[in-house]
Amino acid sequence: xxxxxxxxxxxxxxxxxxxxxxxxxxxxxxxxxxxxxxxxxxxxxxxxxxxxxxxxxxxxxxxxxxxxxxxxxxxxxxxxxxxxxxxxxxxxxxxxxxxxxxxxxxxxxxxxxxxxxxxxxxxxxxxxxxxxxxxxxxxxxxxxxxxxxxxxxxxxxxxxxxxxxxxxxxxxxxxxxxxxxxxxxxxxxxxxxxxxxxxxxxxxxxxxxxxxxxxxxxxxxxxxxxxxxxxxxxxxxxxxx
Ligand SMILES: C[S@@+](CC[C@H](N)C(=O)[O-])C[C@H]1O[C@@H](n2cnc3c(N)ncnc32)[C@H](O)[C@@H]1O
Numbered sequence: 001x002x003x004x005x006x007x008x009x010x011x012x013x014x015x016x017x018x019x020x021x022x023x024x025x026x027x028x029x030x031x032x033x034x035x036x037x038x039x040x041x042x043x044x045x046x047x048x049x050x051x052x053x054x055x056x057x058x059x060x061x062x063x064x065x066x067x068x069x070x071x072x073x074x075x076x077x078x079x080x081x082x083x084x085x086x087x088x089x090x091x092x093x094x095x096x097x098x099x100x101x102x103x104x105x106x107x108x109x110x111x112x113x114x115x116x117x118x119x120x121x122x123x124x125x126x127x128x129x130x131x132x133x134x135x136x137x138x139x140x141x142x143x144x145x146x147x148x149x150x151x152x153x154x155x156x157x158x159x160x161x162x163x164x165x166x167x168x169x170x171x172x173x174x175x176x177x178x179x180x181x182x183x184x185x186x187x188x189x190x191x192x193x194x195x196x197x198x199x200x201x202x203x204x205x206x207x208x209x210x211x212x213x214x215x216x217x218x219x220x221x222x223x224x225x226x227x228x229x230x231x232x233x234x235x236x237x238x239x240x241x
Contacts, residue, residue, distance in 0.1 A: 003110065004197035005184055006046060006067035011195055013073060014186060015047050017160040018168070023228045025050050027235065028104055031135050032059065037100035041127050043090045043120065043136075044107030048074025048083065055082040062096060064088055090123030091116065097129045103136035106233075108209075109201040112179065117202075121216040128240040134218065137226055137235045141203035145232065146172055146180045164190040178203045206234050213238045 005011045028050060032040060038059060042051045045063030047070050055061045056079060064086040065071050071085050086093070089111075090101075101124040111117045124134045139145050155169040166186050173181040181200045187193070204212075210220050218238035226233035 002065065002067035002070075003199040005199060006065070006070045008195065008197065009069040009072070010188075010193075011184075011186065011197055012047065012067065012069035013163070014158075014160060014166060014168075015070065016049065016073070017158055017163075017166075022049055024226065025053060025104060027224075027227055028102055028135065029053060029057075031102075031133075031237070032057075032100055035100055035133055037098075039096075039098040039100075041090075041093075041096060041098045041101040041124070043101060043103045043124060044105075044110065045074060045085070046070045046105070046107075048077060048080065048085070050102065050104050051083045051085075052077055052079050055079055062086060062093075062098070064090060064093065089116065089120060090127070091119035093123050093127055096127040098127055099129060099132045101128055101132070101134045103134075106137060106139060106201070108136050108138045109203065110199075112200050112202045118212070118216070121212060121218075125216050125218065125240055130240055132240050133221070134213075134238045134240070135236065137233045138204055138209065139201075140232060140234050141178070141205050143232050146175055146182070149182055164188065173198065209234065209236060217241070 040061050042063045045051045045065045051061045051063035062084045066089050068087050149172050151169045151171050157165050157167045160166050168186045170182050170184045173183050179200050183198050185196045219241050221239050222237040224235040226235050
């Protein structure tokens with residue numbers, strides 16, 4: 001199940017205003033071009049930013065996410081009708097034959113449960129045509145990103161159109177590697193509502209992910225850096241032979 005941040009309609013509506021810079025997606029658009037993808041499955045599509053970018057380019061896109069509130073936002077965006085949205089995860093997909101499957105913005109880390117993680121790798125494999133690629137990122141655990149996650153650094157006020165000012169911050173709750181838990185708090189100036197959501201992320205290292213990919217039959221073609229976050233991310237390009 002997805003975290004409250006993506007499932008609660010009021011919190012899900014903050015995802016795009018809180019993340020206006022999506023230059024992280026440029027490398028995925030380039031991957032779609034590099035592999036000449038005509039059909040793409042975006043796993044953990046959230047509010048649909050990447051799926052819609054591809055659909056605008058004439059690519060046939062399926063976006064899947066377990067958070068209905070995020071999918072509702074995606075569906076309502078301009079061009080939303082061009083994408084096939086599925087509420088669920090990669091373990092329960094209809095038959096597909098895509099050229100490229102993606103998990104952008106560290107979706108892999110949101111898949112904490114190992115059974116669901118392996119089910120996701122299997123589901124993506126089954127959805128790919130032979131020769132198709134799975135491309136996804138995960139934070140490099142060696143960089144210990146969670147050490148920078150604290151209230152002082154994250155506190156900000158965002159002016160959200162139609163909502164008003166939202167004060168937000170996050171705090172680290174627990175580090176029990178490979179799991180890291182933090183709490184996101186949002187205070188809505190318009191009515192004073194305080195919403196807090198806890199999230200847990202799983203940090204998997206390069207060797208572990210490569211082994212998992214091999215175990216599911218993939219060939220690891222490349223492990224790249226994320227150009228917008230140099231030295232911080234591991235970006236896997238894995239091919240279904
Ligand atoms: C950080 S958001 C990224 C959303 C989107 N990929 C983007 O680039 O904006 C993480 C997403 O992973 C989704 N998620 C959580 N568990 C999942 C699972 N088992 N399968 C697929 N998506 C999942 C959440 O609902 C959320 O939308």
